[in-house]
Amino acid sequence: MTGKHGAIAGGAETVGLPQHDPLREFAAEEVDFFEADTYCDLYSYYWTPERTREEAEFIASYCTSYSVVLDIACGFGRHALAVADILRGSNCTIVGCDRNRSLIDAARARTRELDETIRLAFQLADATEFRQPCDVAYIVGNSLGYEGEEGDVRLLRNAARNLRPGGRLIVQETTTKVNPGGAAWFGAPGMLVLEERRFDPTSSWLRVSHLRLRPQHAAVFAETRLRMYGGTELLDRIKAVGFTVESVYADVDRRQYSEADVEVWLVARLAEK
Numbered sequence: 001m002t003g004k005h006g007a008i009a010g011g012a013e014t015v016g017l018p019q020h021d022p023l024r025e026f027a028a029e030e031v032d033f034f035e036a037d038t039y040c041d042l043y044s045y046y047w048t049p050e051r052t053r054e055e056a057e058f059i060a061s062y063c064t065s066y067s068v069v070l071d072i073a074c075g076f077g078r079h080a081l082a083v084a085d086i087l088r089g090s091n092c093t094i095v096g097c098d099r100n101r102s103l104i105d106a107a108r109a110r111t112r113e114l115d116e117t118i119r120l121a122f123q124l125a126d127a128t129e130f131r132q133p134c135d136v137a138y139i140v141g142n143s144l145g146y147e148g149e150e151g152d153v154r155l156l157r158n159a160a161r162n163l164r165p166g167g168r169l170i171v172q173e174t175t176t177k178v179n180p181g182g183a184a185w186f187g188a189p190g191m192l193v194l195e196e197r198r199f200d201p202t203s204s205w206l207r208v209s210h211l212r213l214r215p216q217h218a219a220v221f222a223e224t225r226l227r228m229y230g231g232t233e234l235l236d237r238i239k240a241v242g243f244t245v246e247s248v249y250a251d252v253d254r255r256q257y258s259e260a261d262v263e264v265w266l267v268a269r270l271a272e273k
Contacts, residue, residue: 023196023211027221033210034224036102040076041189047078055172056082058252059138062168062267063092070134071096072127072159073143077107084120093119097130128154134162138170144234145173145206145226152227156241163270169243171266176204176228178262190214204228231257231264243268 024030033039060083063069069087071080074096084094098104107122114120123130128151137159144152159169176199183196194211210222229237235245245268247254250261257264 021196021207021209021221021223023194023209024221026211026219028218030221030223031212032102033208033222034075034100034103036076036100036106038188038191038212038222039103040106042193044189045186052078052082054252055079055140056086058265059083059136059140059170060086062170063087063090063136065090065092067092067135068133069094070132070137070159070162072137072139072155073141074098074103074107074122075100075141075143076103077110077122079138079140080107080120080122081110081114084114084118088117091119094121095132095134096120096122097125097127097132098122099124099126128158130158130162132162133164135164135167136170137163137167138172140170140172142172142174142226144171145228146224148227149237152237153241156238156243160242160270165270165272167270168246169238169266169268169270171234171238171264171268173229173234173264175234175262175264176201176230177260199228231259231261231266234264235266238266238268243270 056079059079069083069092071083071094074080075098077096080094080096087094096107101124104122104124111120111122139155139159144155147155163169181197181199183194185192185194187193192213196209198207199205204227205225206228207223207225212220212222231248235248238245245266247267248257249255249265250257251263252265
């Protein structure tokens, strides 16, 4: 089983979730949940260009001329490409890192369409170890949770190591208030997907399972698991690795966050040395 950035490390933490998923019985094979050929367009109904642009504008608002900006666990570059476009001509450099090779290959392929005024690079690397001094770093798109609490601490600590004194970290996550359980069909380019979500409130682990159907193809099964957080819990995690949290929002419109909100955006600053 794989997570967004590699093998799931949840172990006993996921014990509250059933180990067998009945959707497997309807599939001819199991595939990687984050394989780029499918994943890049999988949630296009939600990852609209308008939404991506709004989120990128929020990130870019914390960047100044000549900033180095680090996209942690960048996936196929959805945000990095949009941030780079917004910062065109500002002499900023955007670097994305992810350890999923197919997603990095997809991100690099998209950079071929850019002109030379955009400074953007994607690196195949473990985000818990990758070194890139930067002025702004962001973890956006529900990229935490796949390696469990210990993995998230390593990810946040490495972000702190990479940020220059006074640098900012932006984190976005869907919270446990989203009521993530249930099942539903949705359409994606070239396929129909039955998505089942099972949430264990005791451990806060979520399992997402897919039965993916394509015309003239056998059904395939894909699964991932992630640790979800409440807003206050996430804020405490960020403070614990040395950040001062400046702002906590419910969305990119900067509406003040409350514990009832299903999404949280945190802006934190690394202490000056």
